[in-house]
Amino acid sequence: MQKHAGSMVRMKTVRGSKKADGEPVLQVQDIARFFDVSPPWYQRLVNMDWTPRTLHAVDGIDFEVPRGKTVGLVGESGCGKSTLARVVAGLYPPSRGTVRFDGIDLTTDPHVLDSLQVRARIQMVFQDPYASLNPRWRVGSIVAESFVVHQPDMSRAERDTRVIRLLETVGLGPDAAGKYPHQFSGGQRQRISLARALATNPELLICDEPTSALDVSVQAQILNLMRGLQEELGLTYLFISHDLAVIRFVSDFVGVMYLGRLVEWGTADAIFTAPRHPYTCKLLASVHDLEGARDQREAIAGEVASPIDRPGGCHFHPRCPIANTRCKTEMPPLTESGAGVVRCHAYEEGRLDELEIALQVMEQ
Ligand SMILES: Nc1ncnc2c1ncn2[C@@H]1O[C@H](COP(=O)(O)OP(=O)(O)OP(=O)(O)O)[C@@H](O)[C@H]1O
Numbered sequence: 001m002q003k004h005a006g007s008m009v010r011m012k013t014v015r016g017s018k019k020a021d022g023e024p025v026l027q028v029q030d031i032a033r034f035f036d037v038s039p040p041w042y043q044r045l046v047n048m049d050w051t052p053r054t055l056h057a058v059d060g061i062d063f064e065v066p067r068g069k070t071v072g073l074v075g076e077s078g079c080g081k082s083t084l085a086r087v088v089a090g091l092y093p094p095s096r097g098t099v100r101f102d103g104i105d106l107t108t109d110p111h112v113l114d115s116l117q118v119r120a121r122i123q124m125v126f127q128d129p130y131a132s133l134n135p136r137w138r139v140g141s142i143v144a145e146s147f148v149v150h151q152p153d154m155s156r157a158e159r160d161t162r163v164i165r166l167l168e169t170v171g172l173g174p175d176a177a178g179k180y181p182h183q184f185s186g187g188q189r190q191r192i193s194l195a196r197a198l199a200t201n202p203e204l205l206i207c208d209e210p211t212s213a214l215d216v217s218v219q220a221q222i223l224n225l226m227r228g229l230q231e232e233l234g235l236t237y238l239f240i241s242h243d244l245a246v247i248r249f250v251s252d253f254v255g256v257m258y259l260g261r262l263v264e265w266g267t268a269d270a271i272f273t274a275p276r277h278p279y280t281c282k283l284l285a286s287v288h289d290l291e292g293a294r295d296q297r298e299a300i301a302g303e304v305a306s307p308i309d310r311p312g313g314c315h316f317h318p319r320c321p322i323a324n325t326r327c328k329t330e331m332p333p334l335t336e337s338g339a340g341v342v343r344c345h346a347y348e349e350g351r352l353d354e355l356e357i358a359l360q361v362m363e364q
C-alpha cells in the first residue's frame, strides 16, 4: 500500500469530483496554526520556572475544494475546525503552509486579502447570526454595506433594488429591509447573514457551523436553501460542522479532523458507506438523521487529549480500541484508500477486521 503526503488529497478530490475536469478553487497545503499559550508576563515574573507552551490547533492539513462542490469538515469540539476556517478566510495568519484561492496565494502575500476584488470573492458565514449582525443597523443597511464598500459608485436606488432582490433570494420579503435583526427568528437571521454574504457575488463561502444554533426543522430549511443557492449561483462551500448528519446532507467530499489533523478524507459516499479510520467509524456509529438531531460532541467514549500536550504517535491512540505499540510511538502517514486517504497504521497493516470486532463488542 502506498503512503502519501497531502498531495494525494488533491488527486482524490479532483478525480472523485462529478465534474472531474473542474479545477480546484481552493487549495490548502500543509496548513498549521499554533497559539502561544505560555503564562502571561506578570505570572512569569513570580514564577521563574515557567516554560513556553504551544497549542497546536491545526497541524499540517492538506485538501482541495473543486469549484461548485462542497467539502465538509467534521470532528469533535476543539479539533481545530474554526481555526482552520479562519486561516482559510485570512482572519488568522497560518503558522505554516499555504492557501491558494483560484491560483492566488493568500498566505505568502498578506496584502492580497486586502484587495477588495479578492476579498469579495470569499465570504464567511458564522454559527451565531445573533452576534454577527449589528443590532443597531436595519437589515437593509446590513445587506447594503457590501455594496457601499465594494461598489461605492452604485446609486442609492440601485442599492435598494439589489438589497430587496437578495432578501428575496434567501426567502425574505422586501419589508425585512426596514426591520432590525432582533425582530427576526434565528433561522431568518441566518438568511440575512446569507444575503449579506451573497452581496459581493462570492465564489467561495466558508460556513462555520451555520446551522448549529438552530432548531432541527429550521436547520433543514437553511441547509436546503444553501443547496439551492449553490446550484443556482455555482457556489463552492467549505462547510464546517461537528454534526455528521449535516455534513452528510451537504457534502461532496468529507474531511474528518482529530486534534488538528485530517485523519480521513474521501468522497462523502466513501466516508459514510465505507469508513476506514477507527475515529470515523466511531463517529458514524453515533450518526443520526437530520430529523433526530443530537449532539455528536458527547458521542465518543474518552476525552479528547489537549492540543497543548498531544499524545505521541497517533494522537487518537488513547481512545482507539485497536491501538498497538507502533500506534503509541509512530505518527501514521496518510495512506491511499479506495476513494480517499486515511491516517491509520491498522488500515495500512490490514487489521481493520479487529476494529469491526471491537465496535461490535462495544455495541453489545
Ligand atoms: N485565539 C486562540 N488562542 C488560543 N487557543 C485557541 C484560540 N482559538 C482556538 N484555540 C484553541 O484551538 C483549539 C481548536 O479550537 P477551534 O475553535 O478551532 O475548534 P473547533 O473544532 O472549531 O471546536 P468547536 O466544535 O467547539 O467549535 C482549541 O483547543 C481552542 O481552545
Ligand code: SF4
Residues within 6 Å of the ligand: 277, 278, 279, 314, 315, 316, 317, 318, 320, 321, 322, 323, 324, 327, 332, 343, 344, 345, 346, 347
Ligand atoms: S493508528 Fe493505531 S491508534 Fe491510530 S487510529 Fe489507527 S489503529 Fe488506532
Ligand SMILES: [Mg+2]
Residues within 6 Å of the ligand: 081, 082, 083
Ligand atoms: Mg468551531
